[in-house]
Amino acid sequence: MDVGVLGLGHYVPEKVVTNHDLEKIVDTNDQWIRSRTGIEERRIAEDDMDTSDMALLAAKNAIKDAELKPEDIDLILVATVTPDTPFPSVACIIQDRLGATNAAGMDIGAACAGFMYGMVTAKQFIETKAYKHVLVVGVEKLSKITNWSDRGTCVLFGDGAGAAVLGQVSEGKGILSFELGANGAGGKELYQDKETGHIFMNGREVFKFAVRQMPESSVNVIKDAGYKEEDVDYLIPHQANIRIMEAARQRLGISDDKMAKTIKKYGNNSAASIPIALSESVRDGKIKDNDLIVLVGFGGGLTWGALAIRWGR
Ligand code: ACO
Numbered sequence: 001m002d003v004g005v006l007g008l009g010h011y012v013p014e015k016v017v018t019n020h021d022l023e024k025i026v027d028t029n030d031q032w033i034r035s036r037t038g039i040e041e042r043r044i045a046e047d048d049m050d051t052s053d054m055a056l057l058a059a060k061n062a063i064k065d066a067e068l069k070p071e072d073i074d075l076i077l078v079a080t081v082t083p084d085t086p087f088p089s090v091a092c093i094i095q096d097r098l099g100a101t102n103a104a105g106m107d108i109g110a111a112c113a114g115f116m117y118g119m120v121t122a123k124q125f126i127e128t129k130a131y132k133h134v135l136v137v138g139v140e141k142l143s144k145i146t147n148w149s150d151r152g153t154c155v156l157f158g159d160g161a162g163a164a165v166l167g168q169v170s171e172g173k174g175i176l177s178f179e180l181g182a183n184g185a186g187g188k189e190l191y192q193d194k195e196t197g198h199i200f201m202n203g204r205e206v207f208k209f210a211v212r213q214m215p216e217s218s219v220n221v222i223k224d225a226g227y228k229e230e231d232v233d234y235l236i237p238h239q240a241n242i243r244i245m246e247a248a249r250q251r252l253g254i255s256d257d258k259m260a261k262t263i264k265k266y267g268n269n270s271a272a273s274i275p276i277a278l279s280e281s282v283r284d285g286k287i288k289d290n291d292l293i294v295l296v297g298f299g300g301g302l303t304w305g306a307l308a309i310r311w312g313r
Contacts (some may be wrong), residue, residue, distance in 0.1 A: 002308045003123045004174025006012030006133070006167045006313055007068070009061020010279040011054050012160040013045040019155070021247055026151040033155045038242025042267035044143045049184050050084045052093040055139040058161035058275070059094055062135065066165040070098040074131035074163070076105040076116060079114025079271040081192065082145055083107055090139065098247075103135070111190070112238050112299025114138055114271035115162070117308055119295075120178045122166040136187060137163040138271035147198035156240075157199070158267035162275025169313045173290075176308045179217050179226035181197075210244045215251035217306035218296045222252075225308040227305035229253050233311075234287050237272040238297035239263040248296070261297070262287070270299065287311050 018041045019030035033039055055078055055312055079092040091105030110117040115138035122134035139161035148154050186209060189202040213238055216281060222229055227251045237245045239262050249259045260277040269276060274297050281287045289312040296306040 001127050001172040002169050002171055003126045003166055004309065004313065005164045006169070007062045007064070007066025007165040008163070008239035008275070008279040008282055009058045009065055009161040009229060010160065010276045011057035011061070011124055012043040013049060013054070015044050015046060016041050017044050022155055022196055025148060026154060028151045028155055028209070034180065037156060038263050039155065039267045040264050043160055045141050045159040051080055051082050051139050051141045052084050052090045054159065054161035055090050055137045055163070056094045056097050056143065058139065058163040059098060059135055059137055060261040062163035062165050063098070068133060068165060070100040071086045071102055073100045073103040073133050073136045074104045074123055076100060077108055077118040077134065077136045079108045079110060079118045079136070080140055081109060081111050081114070081270060082141045094137070110299065110303045111301055112240065112270045113272065113301070113303040113305040114234065114299070115274045116295065116297050116301045116305025116307060117180060119164070119166065119175070119301070120180055120305065123175050126166060127169065133165055133167045135163060135165050137161060138275040140270040140272050142199070142227060142270055145197055145199055146191055146198065150198070152203060153199050153201050156268050158269050160266060160269045160272045160276050162272050162279050163273055164278070173310045173312045177221045177308055178305070178307045179220050180305045181217070181303070183302045189302065190300040207241065209302060211247045213298050213304045214244065214248040214296050218248065218294050219295060221306045221308040227308070231292055232294055233259070233291035234260070234281065234293045236256050236274055236277050236281065237262045238296045238299070239266065239277060274298070305310070
């Protein structure tokens, strides 16, 4: 059975925080942030908007786009490292608020690669015919675990949510291949500090890991799907740093117009980055029916994941 995306949706908070706004709270400047990361502004959720509120809005859009009803969803998987609370899961909170009364639900913790883990997990349940429709959400309210006095990390992150409904698609379409991976020994380079609750990151080490891993995983899924790098129509890398994304794009020999770049306006949204970029790219007509697309992400854990998809239903 071929499993693919039936519908997409995303949500980003309205409040825009620019690099100039950050100049007022930490010792940084617009020029440094732009040149080192590619970020110009990010969206930050208001205090009364939690992770599940954003997840709900993205999920509603995705279910509508799939032309389904909440009751048609069999399983909800929410990739996040910033749940409202450890339990109930964000998946259970939105199951109730969506009225997805037939769905099971759980959260997935694989940091920025979480949406990749969610997509692959959904595929297994659908392929085995255990479930027909799986809702996968990538969502983060990173602003609540950001140390707003650490210029090394606070300039990088933003809040938002992206969602996809997966199900059976026509023959030859959908997820062609995937790769998931983890290296727990690298966990010390990027984690949530137990004492402060803030994000800790060894930026240089994470950078080196990402520059190596993103192209490697992309090449692996392209090969496994039976294609070559030049066959790729569109690349959606995790939006962590434009320099990491550019390194991956150049290694794959993909032209600039064939790579999603939401980082400039949203920053790094962790598990939400890839589904937001995917949802916007499809909405804006950058991904068309039958295109060969590659999604690739990496994050704390350390974790990584990639998928090659023949786009369309
Ligand atoms: N403004 C101004 N100067 C800064 C800032 C800032 N916001 N942050 C750091 N600097 C300074 C440093 O203090 C350092 O100064 P020094 O040379 O006097 O010591 C200098 O800039 C260079 O710092 P580096 O850390 O070497 O800068 P680098 O070019 O490596 O960029 C960055 C840092 C952007 C964090 C980069 O390493 C990076 O993107 N790493 C990967 C991050 C990532 O991908 N994370 C993804 C996972 S996030 C998640 O999972 C939630």
